[in-house]
Amino acid sequence: MKDTTLILLAAGSSSRFGLPVKKQWLYLGDRPLWVRVAEAFERTAEFARIILSAERGERNYMSRFADYTFVDGGSSRQESLTKALEAVETPWALVGDIARCCVDEALVKRVLKRKGEAACIAPALQAVDTVYEDGAPVDRSRIRLIQTPQLSRTEILRRALAEAETFTDESSAIHALGEKVLLIKGSPRAHKLTHLEDLRRLDCLEAPSRENFTGFGLDIHAFEAGKEMRLGGITIDAPMGFKAHSDGDVAIHALIDALLGAAGMGDIGEHFPDTDPQWKDADSMELLDAVLGRIRGCGLEPRHADLTILAQTPRLGPYKEPIRRRLAKTLGLPPARVNIKATTAEKMGFVGRKEGVAVHAVATLGIYDWRSAL
Ligand code: MG
Secondary structure, three states: OOOEEEEEEOOOOOOOOOOOOOHHHOEEEOEEHHHHHHHHHHHHOOOOEEEEEEOHHHHHHHOOOOOOEEEEOOOOHHHHHHHHHOOOOOOEEEEEEOOOOOOOHHHHHHHHHOOOOOOEEEEEEEOOOOEEEOOEEEOHHHOEEEOOOEEEEHHHHHHHHOOOOOOOOHHHHHHHOOOOEEEEEOOOOOOOOOOOOHHHHOOOOOOEOOOEEEEEEEEEEEEEEOOOEEEOOEEEOOOEEEOOOOOOOHHHHHHHHHHHHHHOOOOHHHHOOOOOHHHOOOOHHHHHHHHHHHHHHOOEEEEEEEEEEEOOOOOOHHHHHHHHHHHHHHHOOOHHHEEEEEEOOOOOHHHHOOOEEEEEEEEEEEEOOHHHHO
16 A cells, blocks of 8 residues: 555543543553554554554653654644645545544455545545434434544545634545545444443453563752752751752652653653753652653652662651652652662762762653453
8 A cells, every 4th residue: 555644643631531641541451542543553554654644742751662653743633634735745645543442454445446436535424323413313324423534535625624613523624626426335343432431342352461661860950059958749857958059859859760761651751851041940750740740641650769868868768758758749659669778988989078968769660451440
């Protein structure tokens, strides 16, 4: 199918879904749903290119999972599709929604087989329920419910989407241009994952894997006299704080890097560059919350964390327990799943000379089990 590009729309915010994780990031087995959908399409035909329309902040992360072309999504389906079409170089574009996650491979083949017969080929179902319009029943044999994926002539689709009107799919946009739309037999399996209850109805959804992922983080900060010392999310009684662009909470920074490492999301500097004035004097606990939000949104959750704080001064013994409780609460874990250790450096090196503090952190993430929400 070197004359056809596959576009999968995965930029949705899942606002109707009601879970911390976005539906494209629900794990089925050991891979997120969007990867499984793309792989199912790949099995049905060879495409010139596979383009995924993704939320801007997730594009980089998605590109770590698979070797597709990722483009920034827009604020609506139509805008996302328009942007994705800019990367299409073939005469035909097959457009699918990640939300139709139980890909019926026979249906995809049926759509592709009719290539050339119309400007748009769309699968459709007959209405099986009685249909009313404005309070009166209508002849349901004339009703068709349109599904995806739809195969469109790229040039015609580009022109159709450029119209000012808002369309809910390609077939209606192309129909509005006066071009031919061919409706073919759809699939009752191709239901959309829209609401939480749909997770119960869709039969293709494999349970998430029980794998864990471990990450390591290390951070070092020098002391700065006269600054409040923040460590592990609490205030320490000390005559100095840490020299930093943010509040300098070296323990939280190490923990953030451990969490990002476990998620495969890079490092703290990529997420909060210290050249960005937005993070000047930032409360590190807010950075941690932001990172946890992103991790949870992408289908993972904390399971355990262990930190070792290397400090010759101040004495941290009395603070270990408050830090442990504070971090457990923020991570959403029972206190026993967080451990804090403190050690001196036996007066050796920069820690021993009381120039600063180093923190090592290890964090474990698990895959969010969406079945617990059903
Ligand atoms: Mg730091």
